């Protein structure tokens with residue numbers, strides 16, 4: 001099987017975020033970036049399926065130069081090659097614009113399966129994968145917790161997460177876009193050999209022109225959502241916070257839980 | 265022509281999804297803000313009963329697309345029906361509950377209609393420059409204000425953001441929503457629904473819960489949390505990454521994909537407070553958060569908090585609890 005996996009690079013969830021000057025987005029300088037959590041699971045699923053079927057994985061990412069680091073990591077984990085939608089015109093897009101660009105890039109090759117994560121940890125639209133599916137004209141499923149390719153490779157049995165601890169089992173025709181949910185497998189670690197090999201693997205860079213798209217159709221210009229500003233949300237109510245010495249803080253908390261909240 | 269606001273209702277087994285009523289409330293308020301009218305849209309097969317129930321709401325009409333191909337939800341069926349109907353009737357807005365089902369199909373609907381989708385809306389401001397929506401970004405650590413370009417506008421409303429009990433009642437006629445032939449194109453076969461493996465522990469009855477998050481750092485560091493749970497007579501539970509990493513079994517997950525609990529005391533250690541976790545525990549009577557990051561969103565819903573390293577705070581807390589008990 002020939003499998004594409006879309007990986008996005010997002011700020012490390014541990015990182016301290018600061019709103020950038022102008023207030024439109026966060027300060028990205030010195031911010032540590034990682035591969036989006038569900039995308040790591042998507043990559044693992046793709047690598048596993050490719051190994052089983054004797055196929056290969058091609059990784060796609062849209063973003064600035066720093067994204068090469070995420071692509072290198074995916075190559076070290078076992079992807080055969082990478083495609084980087086690197087032109088600055090691609091940046092700042094909503095799911096429609098990003099999905100349009102990725103969809104056009106994916107359509108240039110013939111994949112049996114496109115895997116994405118279910119949701120990005122920064123913009124969190126949860127829809128780039130299904131926008132891609134719309135462009136390719138393929139069926140898709142969101143929150144995929146299990147994939148089984150049927151004999152012959154024409155259909156897949158897919159387990160989809162529902163609310164409250166239920167899963168739905170579906171049968172989809174291939175090719176399809178599967179939007180992978182975190183937790184369906186155990187992502188591997190890169191080996192030293194993998195890291196060395198990754199250095200020689202191809203990262204192809206694409207600009208809108210290579211995809212027969214105008215600069216106005218992608219990125220912020222091609223978006224239907226305009227991000228005005230980001231800010232820290234207001235608290236529902238003020239929590240009583242204890243800081244400093246853990247022993248003293250623990251004692252104060254227990255006192256409050258007994259005498260004020262009366263839950264102990 | 266006045267703007268029409270469509271409220272697309274989610275239902276299953278003859279019942280409205282809990283969040284459909286929140287979407288009704290959001291849709292009614294949006295219609296008021298833009299000086300338009302609100303209409304409910306029901307997709308399904310043999311949904312007369314539900315349509316009659318929704319008819320008791322203050323709406324211009326309840327539109328029912330009744331089609332055998334819509335007997336069961338599929339993205340192809342829903343996108344086909346809504347894209348065709350919206351293309352013909354030109355609503356200005358489609359308001360939906362932000363459920364797993366909506367997220368699955370709405371991206372493709374926005375692609376089919378080339379329409380903006382405000383996902384996970386938590387607030388609306390109507391000003392001179394047009395409508396501005398608020399939605400969480402960066403796992404709820406920040407909130408974004410966004411504007412849309414073009415119509416229709418798709419909006420999915422976050423659980424708890426609009427009050428279901430403030431839906432205005434009224435009298436709405438039920439009318440058929442005719443769909444072009446071939447519009448409904450189911451694109452999957454649904455083989456069945458199953459319980460996530462190992463769903464055994466029922467946390468909904470627990471009085472006290474100690475919930476562990478990714479901040480615990482690894483399976484070998486769980487013991488002090490078990491001890492705290494024991495000292496409190498609590499059940500141990502977890503956020504999703506802890507389960508995904510296999511540090512606790514899946515039946516102990518709290519949140520939108522796991523269990524929904526409302527104990528007397530919910531103590532969250534090393535949990536950031538993403539919305540998918542919060543929806544599973546925000547009904548708790550008293551919430552205590554232990555986190556090293558003062559800005560973690562969990563502190564916004566907590567009643568008490570300790571800012572610090574849980575590896576130091578948890579043993580201290582266990583000792584303090586044992587002391588008062590002993």
Ligand SMILES: Cc1cc2nc3c(=O)[nH]c(=O)nc-3n(C[C@H](O)[C@H](O)[C@H](O)COP(=O)(O)OP(=O)(O)OC[C@H]3O[C@@H](n4cnc5c(N)ncnc54)[C@H](O)[C@@H]3O)c2cc1C
Pocket residue numbers: 013118119143403476477478479480502503504505506517518519520521522533534535536537538539540541544554555556557560572573574575
């Ligand atoms: C469709 C969907 C469904 C989901 N369903 C669920 C669900 O049912 N349940 C759920 O929980 N999540 C769910 N999630 C995931 C959710 O979005 C979050 O990713 C998840 O809840 C984060 O878990 P966490 O808070 O443990 O980890 P993180 O967000 O990584 O937070 C870890 C926290 O620990 C703190 N910390 C780190 N080290 C220490 C230390 N030494 N001492 C004290 N604090 C420390 C950090 O400051 C941070 O706040 C779902 C996501 C999606 C997209």
Ligand SMILES: Nc1ncnc2c1ncn2[C@@H]1O[C@H](COP(=O)(O)O)[C@@H](O)[C@H]1O
Pocket residue numbers: 006007008009036038039060061062063095098115116117118119120121123124125126127128129
């Ligand atoms: N810039 C990007 N580059 C590559 N993949 C992306 C990008 N943005 C989104 N995706 C993919 O789409 C999924 C859903 O993202 P989102 O719609 O932003 O929540 C992610 O998990 C990625 O797999």
